[in-house]
Amino acid sequence: MKGVRFLAAFVLLALASSFASASDPSPLQDFCVAIDDYKSGVFVNGKFCKDPKLATPDDFFYSGLNIPRNTSNPVGSTVTPVNVAQIAGLNTLGISLVRIDYAPYGQNPPHTHPRATEILVVQEGTLYVGFVTSNTDNKLFTKVLNKGDVFVFPVGLIHFQFNIGKTNAVAFAGLSSQNPGVITIANAVFGSDPAINPDVLARAFQLDQKVVKSLQAKFWWDNN
Secondary structure, three states: OHHHHHHHHHHHHHHHHHHHHOOOOOOOOOOOOOOOOHHHOOOEOEOOOOOHHHOOHHHHOOOOOOOOOOOOOOOOEEEEEEOOOOOHHHOOOOOEEEEEEEOOOOEEEEEEOOOOOEEEEEEEOOEEEEEEOOOOOOOEEEEEEOOOOEEEEOOOOEEEEEEOOOOOEEEEEEEOOOOOOOEEHHHHHHOOOOOOOHHHHHHHOOOOHHHHHHHHOOOOOOOO
16 A cells, blocks of 8 residues: 555656656747748748758858958947858757957947857957846946956846957857847847837936937947
């Protein structure tokens, strides 16, 4: 009898554990609208897969990440991504890479990756980097990085890099998604299309509506 009770308890525990560990796969795009008619579907969570028998080495290859990028833009930086859009073989592997070039005093403005943690290593130059924790603490973690230094930006948190040196800087970063996404805060808030109602932003940022409209009229550069 005790054996039967033990077995029943074990089965219930196993079932509970399986339900607790079950979860949806992480999203690989901003949204995926459900449809009843599968024939109308044109996108899945990720990408459709090639027959493995037809795969070639080029499906797993990218060249040119050693080439410096032009940083003559308003933010003084350029991000070169190597994700599933550049290497088809990254599909389903949950990883990608970027090269970031910084002009002297250039920055990678405050932004967030909704689908990835980022680990960054400085190849050349000196960067001031940081991230801010979520509400309600909003604690700022910062560090000055030199050549060979590494820093991690947790998934979804707002972070930035700023070249505090007088020469160009270069960094490489790995991201824990084949399609990490990027939301540059200023671009999203003040450069949305269509524009957010100025009354909303004026109250949210405690600014005069004229200042908000002035910010919305600016050209917000996308360095990605």
